[in-house]
Amino acid sequence: MKQFAVTVAGVFVALLLFFVGIPLILIILAAGAAQPATTPSHAVLALDLRKGLPDQDASGPFGFITQRGASVLSIAQNLRRAEKDDKIKAVFVRLPEGGVAPAAADELRLAFKHFRAAGKPVIVHSQGLYPAGVVVSTYMLGASADELWMQPGASFQATGMASEDLFFKRFFDRYGVTANYERRAEYKTAVNPYLYDDYTPAHRQEQLSWMTSIYQTAVATAAADRGKNPAALRAVIEAGPYTAAQALAAGLIDKLGQVKDAENAALARAGKGAKLVEFEDYAAGGVIARQGHTGAAIAVISGEGPISTGPGGGGDLLSPQSSISSDETAKAFYDAIEDKDVKAIVFRVSSPGGSDTASEQILAAVRAAKAAGKPVVVSMGTYAASGGYWVASEASSIIAEPTTLTGSIGVYGGKLAVGEALARFGVDVRQLGVGGDFSSAYAMSSNFSPTQRAAFARMIDQVYEEFLIRVSTGRKLPLERVREIAKGRVWTGAQAKQLGLVDQLGGFYDALDKAKALAGLTGKDVRLKVFPARKTFLESLRLALGASGESARVLGTAAYLIDAPEAQAAIGELSAARMRASGANVLADRPLR
Numbered sequence: 001m002k003q004f005a006v007t008v009a010g011v012f013v014a015l016l017l018f019f020v021g022i023p024l025i026l027i028i029l030a031a032g033a034a035q036p037a038t039t040p041s042h043a044v045l046a047l048d049l050r051k052g053l054p055d056q057d058a059s060g061p062f063g064f065i066t067q068r069g070a071s072v073l074s075i076a077q078n079l080r081r082a083e084k085d086d087k088i089k090a091v092f093v094r095l096p097e098g099g100v101a102p103a104a105a106d107e108l109r110l111a112f113k114h115f116r117a118a119g120k121p122v123i124v125h126s127q128g129l130y131p132a133g134v135v136v137s138t139y140m141l142g143a144s145a146d147e148l149w150m151q152p153g154a155s156f157q158a159t160g161m162a163s164e165d166l167f168f169k170r171f172f173d174r175y176g177v178t179a180n181y182e183r184r185a186e187y188k189t190a191v192n193p194y195l196y197d198d199y200t201p202a203h204r205q206e207q208l209s210w211m212t213s214i215y216q217t218a219v220a221t222a223a224a225d226r227g228k229n230p231a232a233l234r235a236v237i238e239a240g241p242y243t244a245a246q247a248l249a250a251g252l253i254d255k256l257g258q259v260k261d262a263e264n265a266a267l268a269r270a271g272k273g274a275k276l277v278e279f280e281d282y283a284a285g286g287v288i289a290r291q292g293h294t295g296a297a298i299a300v301i302s303g304e305g306p307i308s309t310g311p312g313g314g315g316d317l318l319s320p321q322s323s324i325s326s327d328e329t330a331k332a333f334y335d336a337i338e339d340k341d342v343k344a345i346v347f348r349v350s351s352p353g354g355s356d357t358a359s360e361q362i363l364a365a366v367r368a369a370k371a372a373g374k375p376v377v378v379s380m381g382t383y384a385a386s387g388g389y390w391v392a393s394e395a396s397s398i399i400a401e402p403t404t405l406t407g408s409i410g411v412y413g414g415k416l417a418v419g420e421a422l423a424r425f426g427v428d429v430r431q432l433g434v435g436g437d438f439s440s441a442y443a444m445s446s447n448f449s450p451t452q453r454a455a456f457a458r459m460i461d462q463v464y465e466e467f468l469i470r471v472s473t474g475r476k477l478p479l480e481r482v483r484e485i486a487k488g489r490v491w492t493g494a495q496a497k498q499l500g501l502v503d504q505l506g507g508f509y510d511a512l513d514k515a516k517a518l519a520g521l522t523g524k525d526v527r528l529k530v531f532p533a534r535k536t537f538l539e540s541l542r543l544a545l546g547a548s549g550e551s552a553r554v555l556g557t558a559a560y561l562i563d564a565p566e567a568q569a570a571i572g573e574l575s576a577a578r579m580r581a582s583g584a585n586v587l588a589d590r591p592l593r
Contacts, residue, residue, distance in 0.1 A: 039087045042274035044266045045282055047075065048094040053104055055350035055381040056304045058322060070279055072104045072381065073302070073348065076111040076508055078283045083118040088282075089270035091115060092263055095126040095142050099133020101382045102214045102403030103493070105141040107507045109221070112144045114509075121146040121269050125262035126253075128154035128244075136161055136218045136237070137403065139252075143222040148253045149262040156247040159240040161215045163207060169197040176421040180448045181414030182457050184464035188410035188488025206489050210405060213492040217402045226251070297529040298515050299336035299345040299374075303329050307354025307387045309361070324351055326358035332531035333365035337372045342529060344375045344519035346511050347395065353386025353408065356463050362391040363470065370396060375518035379511035380404040380502070385490060389501075390467060394474030396518055398502040399511045400493030407496055409471055410488025411464045413456070419445030475500055 051069025058071075070078075082088040091112075100108075112122045124145040129135050139158040142148045150156065172179065172194065179194035186202040199207070219237065223230040228251070236250050247253045255262070267274045303324035311327045336342045347366070353359075369376050378384070378392040380400035385408035392398055400406055419429045422445075429445035441452040448456060468486055472479045477500055485491075485499050496502045504510065516522055 039085070039277055039282065040273075040275045041087055042089055042271045043087050043277045043282075044270045044274055045079075045082060045088060045091045045279050046094075046263075046276045047091055047279040049100065049108075050094055050096045053096075053100060054304065054322065055104065056302045056322070056348065070283060072107050073508060074283055075279070076107055078279070079111045079115045080509070082282070083115055083120065088120065088277075089274060090121045090123065090266050092266040092276065093122065093124040093142075093145065094259070095124055095129075095138055097126075097128050097130050097132070098138070099135045100138045100141055102134050102137040102218065103380070103382045103401040103405070105134075105137040105218075106221075106401035106403055107381070109141055109144040109225075110507045110509070112141075113225075116146060121266070123147050123149070123262055123266040123269070125149040125151070125257075125259055126154065127151045127259070129156050129158045131157050131159070131162065134161055134214060134218075136215060139237075140218040140222040140225075142253075144225045147255060147262075147265065149255045149257050149265075150244040150247060150253045151258055152244055152256050154244045155241055156244060156252060157241040159238055161211050163211060165193055165199070167193045167197045169193075169195060172416075176418075176424055178417040178420070178447050179414070180417055180453070181412060182453075182460045183412035183488065184410050184460055185487035187490070188408070188412050191412055191414065194416065202487075210490050210492050210495070213495055214403045217492070217494060221402075295341065295527070296343050296519075296521055296524060297339070297341040297527045298512060298519075298521075299332075299339070299342045299531050300348065300528050301329065301332045301336065301345060301531050302348040303362075303391075304350045304381070307351055307358045307362070307391065309355055309358040324354065324358075324362075326355070326361040328532065329362050330365040333362075333369050336529075336531045337369050337374060339529070342374060343521055343526075344377065344515035345369055346377050346379055346508070346515050347392070348379045348381060348508060348511075349384045349388055349392055350381030351385070351388030351391075352383055353388055353390075356387065356390070356411070356466070359387040359390035360466075363394060366391065366394055370394075375515060377511045377515040377518065379508050380406055380493065386410070390470060393470045397504065397511075397514050399504045399506050399514060400496060400502045401507060402492065402494040402505050404493035404496075405490055406493060407486075407489055407491040407501060409467055409482070409486035411460050411467065412488075413460060415442055415444065415448075417444065417447045471501075 048069065053069060054071045056071050056073050079091070082091070093112075116122055122145040124142045124147065126138075126142055126149065128151065129139055135158045168177075169179075171177075179191065181191045181195065183191060186200070187206045189200075189203040189206060192200060192203050196203075219234045220230045222228075223233040226233070236252065240247075242250060242252070244253070244256055248256055255265075257265075263276065267276070305322035305324055307324045307326065309326050311325060333345070336345055366376050375396040378395040378398045380388075380392065380398065381404065383405040384392055384400065385406055389406055389409060422429060429443075431440060431443050431445060433440050437449065437451050438455050441448060441456060468479060468482050471477065471486065472482045475482075485501070491499065491501065493502060493505055497505055504514065512528075516524075516526055
């Protein structure tokens, strides 16, 4: 009966995919086949940052559909291309009302300033700055433009930086849920909300530390760009909130006007007959600005999201979520090693962490590249923490933005025991098993036994010790010094540089320059070569569906096509469960929870 139901469901999904999915795919293919419009002789790039801002372009099979806006790297790379394009005269930017990730704002600020240094203006418009996320970083980005406009009547609320966490300890105590977790060490705070009802001293110290670093960096940078004293600008900011008119009077912005007014100002700067060109349309002409097409090359390998073992290319068919596959990323390194044109590698990392074994697989590939005489320079994005730092720890050089969140050199793992809680609602969990005592360690019904906890603690200790050794070896720091600055603590890029965890502050192009210097290519015509090579649409489709047509992936496709929220939620939960089962939680830690 069960097999019959599965067969019927498979037939239904196949028919649905044929009659709904195939026409949709054909429409997409037809649209993609259309030739992009010719760029007018006087053009202004229209960049809308309100659409979302991933660090890198989506790598999933259908990422080009689900990714709404341009990525940080795409913007930086295509602005470099636009600098040399005589048809592009200016950039018009729409700021989001909430927060841009601090390191993303740092990278885009560098891109804006480099574009302006080429004699081309950047005009930015805001419809208000509201305290959602790190809004002070959004203001910093706007302050780097030639002109920062704000809509009349809008609100300027970038008055500081705040964070809020939920603590579940009292709730768990009330309903019989017990948190069984081990962590190394006290600053590894991802599971603190399960263990306590308030911030521990270490948790409070860590969070205030990186928040203060980000805030001070944003204010100081904005002050430098606007020619103001940092202390004076901070005093003005903190005296808010302001209306747009008050912000203008306080010197925080340059002009008042509607979106169309700022747009017209940008077009006027571009010259008579200038027209707007959507940034995404322009970017379609070249993802990475190339310097030459033959000869020496710098490989660019990118990774964004949690780190996990596996071949990559899986997941939900239309999911915009990114992840770093250890197989795919390691293979990219080995392919770059085999490529005789590649002289060095830039590894762009934006990851909160993940599986320790997956991280070690990628780090082994980094070592292999160095052993082959190809320097590896890590460029850190929004964060490169926990497993994200593990994969970077032995690179030839590490470059981070001042507000990148990195470090988190620590480990945690465990489970929630919910047996008592379920029993209160009439749900009884029973278990059977054979073999050793540890075979039932991850049962959800009960706490770790003393022997299970001791064994689990030994595993956590071992992973933590291995992590410390990687950092000590890669950064050439005494092991005891690494123990002092590790403890699971999150640092900003600026703090990490002072501690010796990174070598330089800067963005992607600073990493590229460093890679060229280490490879002895300074001043030479060098092209960029992306690994792995971008897949064609049909290759992505075949990879997504799988040779065996895995039912879960097909069902995921159908769920998205028929827009069933219940099905999407179920698929998402299954995906999360699969990630947990793979051991990805061992090092995973999102500092910006």
